[in-house]
Amino acid sequence: MTEPDQKHTPPPARTPVRARPAPVTLANALPWILGGLFLLAMPFIFQSNSAITIMNQMAITIIFALSYNMLLGQGGMLSFGHAVYMGVGGFLCVHIMNWGDVFALMPLPVLPVFGGVFGMGLALIVGSFSTRKAGTIFAMISLGVGELIAACSVIIVAFFGGEEGISGDRTYGLPFFGVEFLHQIEVYYLTAFWLMLSALLMFLFSRTPIGRMANAVRDNPERAEFLGYSARWVRFYSFVAAGFFAGIAGGLFAINYEILTEENLNLATSGQILLVTFLGGVGFFFGPILGAILFTLLQTVLSLQTEIWQLYVGVLFLATVMYFPGGLAGVLMMHALPLRLGQAGLLVGPYIRTLVPAVVCALGAASAMEILFHLRHAALGESEMTLFWITFDSHAPLPLAIAAVAAVAGFWLARRSAPAMAEAWHKASTPHGGAA
Amino acid sequence: MTATPGPPPALEIAGLKKSFGKAEIIRGVDLSIGAGERHAVIGPNGAGKSTLFNLITGRFPPSSGAIRLHGHDISGKAPFEINRMGLSRSFQITNIFPRMTVFENVRCSLLWAQGYRYSFWHMVNRSRDLNEGAEDILEQINLTERRDLPAGVLSYAEQRALEIGITIAGGANVIMLDEPTAGMSHSETDYIVNLIEKVTENKTLVMVEHDMGVVFGLADRISVLVYGEIIATGRPEEVRSNPKVQEAYLGAALEAEH
Incomplete structure (x- = not known):
């Protein structure tokens, strides 16, 4: 074996490095200033x-x-x-x-x-x-x-x-x-x-x-x-x-x-x-x-x-x-990139087409839950309830049916347009998505 | 090898054994690697190469035997203690911080070495040495353009380069690389070999490697590990012509190369 010519060196000296402070930039401080003012x-x-x-x-x-x-x-x-x-x-x-x-x-x-x-x-x-x-x-x-x-x-x-x-x-x-x-x-x-x-x-x-x-x-x-x-x-x-x-x-x-x-x-x-x-x-x-x-x-x-x-x-x-x-x-x-690329506008249409039915679905499902809850837990003889500023009889089948239809229809519509929304998001997140 | 007066070897292993249950994986390894040497450990699959690495770097405690780093006993110490003494390793299976950015991966690797320890009174963004050090490493491993991506999304070859960057960042003087070119194409292998040569200059390098082209191109000396024992250690040409090695491993391995 040839003796390597490097001499044995001890582990490198490990001394703390004095940091040179960088100025606090406005961009860094801005969220905190706004938060404080808020x-x-x-x-x-x-x-x-x-x-x-x-x-x-x-x-x-x-x-x-x-x-x-x-x-x-x-x-x-x-x-x-x-x-x-x-x-x-x-x-x-x-x-x-x-x-x-x-x-x-x-x-x-x-x-x-x-x-x-x-x-x-x-x-x-x-x-x-x-x-x-x-x-x-x-x-x-x-x-x-x-x-x-x-x-x-x-x-x-x-x-x-x-x-x-x-x-x-x-x-x-x-x-x-x-x-x-x-x-x-x-x-x-x-x-x-x-x-x-x-x-x-x-x-x-x-x-x-x-x-x-x-x-x-x-x-x-x-x-x-x-x-x-x-x-x-x-x-x-x-x-x-x-x-x-x-x-x-x-x-x-x-x-x-x-x-x-x-x-x-x-x-x-x-x-x-x-x-x-x-x-x-x-x-x-x-x-x-x-x-x-x-x-x-x-x-x-x-x-x-x-x-x-x-x-x-x-x-x-x-x-x-x-x-x-x-x-x-x-x-x-998730929307930082589309915004930075200036392509967030691509998302507005697809979002409306999916989120509006989704909200309808959620409200419908929630209404159904509320009606059922009222049906089961309201005091005996009290059948009147108010939901979204509408007062109706919780024992009647029609309100429950409307709520159920809204939930199902909203779900179906939201589901149908969801792939288009996902696609729009990918497009908006890709540089020059509009041209492709 | 006779003991010569002078500085102790960078890494010295004596009578090292390791058993898992009844299975003895490392069956008495003696090895001495001088400072500045590039040493390759080769051997068939299952010979215990990775286990040997894991013993040296503190991942497992040895069953018996001694491991000395620059003359200091490190056997049974925890990985972080061994690392602080100037030994750093990479892994066969890429082992990075996937959710952190590439830059952050490298910068974290510099923290202890630059003396920050468990500080909660320094701001990492404000240390020029830390950030310039990390940029330097990124430059060396050619990942400057990828600096702000999460490390998990890099290509395989890029992750392997980052793995090496993390390993060398702390400035350790003994670098251990576990199959740095595993799973790489020819051009990627060339790139990594160049990188290894560049970043381990003036350092002690120990590596496990299967690619014989890489081994014979890079190593000053080679050890052949078979069934938990080193059957030969020497310069590449000595090892190549050693009949025991030919029989046990190299004949087959060299043929497979062609």
Whole structure:
């Protein structure tokens, strides 16, 4: 063997490279500026107390869903127990509210930080063993821990307050520049501030080395290990960060509702945030924001209209999983390319031809469901019902027949024109599609 | 081979064994690869080449024996620990990050080596060295035009090139390539061989390869692995004329080439 002439070299020196900051461009900052202005303006557009309550709930759900997507979308971790991190953060904040001496010295807007730190603390403990593996094992551990802590709510009564939960009063805090948070609108701006801050921090997290590696570990944990990263620690850091922001959401929940119960910890709440996040789309940062807005609207507005709103949400969720796995954000982003190519106009006709019958079908099916539900569940002798501003007798066969015909005909028409819509989309997404 | 004073070999394997249950796949391998050497491991299917790779790179722990990288024992260490010591590998079956862009694939491969570790206080977009480093690698593997596509949509040959790009990005000085030309056409093979020559300059290269043209063109030395044992190690012409190798493997393999 000839002795190779290269001398033995030690592994390359691995010193951090000082980053040279690039300027924050207007294009980067624009969505955030618009988002902030939007949040400032909303209460002037929707002034009623109930609207502000809905917006508060929306903001809290957005933070919670974004935090959940740090696990699901960014890190590839399917959790069935994310509610506990929000819940414990919220419980702690209510306890602080009730701790008069301390709370009297604390301005209310600071309170969510404690929720965040507490949620992070729990995530630190749970994450130390649950993030060793992703996939089914992680999902099962999250489920087990979630159930365990939900069960603790009736065991550790001192902290969780048993079945009735614990409640507090946010107005006992140190006035913040004279604001005592007696009004919903004041809570709104507090929540909106935390929403902007949390969303920005979570977005920036996804742009850090650990955030990028979370994507890499999601895609291919084994390969990431051969690049010097322990997949387990990458997951752990994402998990802890997600726990922090969930805790922030919990603190805001405590401020907004002034009560926390077992419901804030249980499986139903954990499952709901999975649904919200998936509905919005896990593939894009803004997906969970859309999901949270849509879901809160369904939950608050639709639930006033119909008792079976959860059925519709369930169907919507199923349809999303089956036909639009990218969620709402995925559907929107499908149109980025046609728009960039200036060919979005090609889509208008086919969309109308398919979506109008599809809406007719959905409304018909929903009407049929409502009539049947009324038939079965209305008080005895009450046969009059109102649907879409029309009042009729739910026992008569004609309304049900009309609804069924609308559903079937709408379905048939939508199905018939669907291939043309798909084709139009492909055409609009191909450069020079018009010429081909 | 007698021990000579001086720097330890880039990679040294002694008495390495690996069993899965009762089956002994690697049955006592000794091998020493000098710094800067290009070394090929060849052998019939099922000889244990990939297992040997997996043992060296930490995918599996060895049953017994020692593996030393620049004189440091690495046997039984985790893949990420071995990688941090300057050893990087590619995979026989393309192993990339399919949903991330090509650029992002390469940039992630640079992160640890550039010292970012588990940082959540740096912005990757703002590091000039990181981004220029990634662009450099893309240039080298000819994928600059594909930089913003999800890696999963690249052609097979492009994915293989990306696989090599990811492997070399971190600046490891021992590069292990597992069948880099598997499943490629002639022109694609030529392209990958040129690429390997270019990117492994001044580095230690260990590769498993079936294409004898590639092996004899690239390697300084060749080891022949048969049934978990190395039956011969030497320069290409020595190995080619070794009767034991002829009998066990190469005769058939060379005939198949023609």
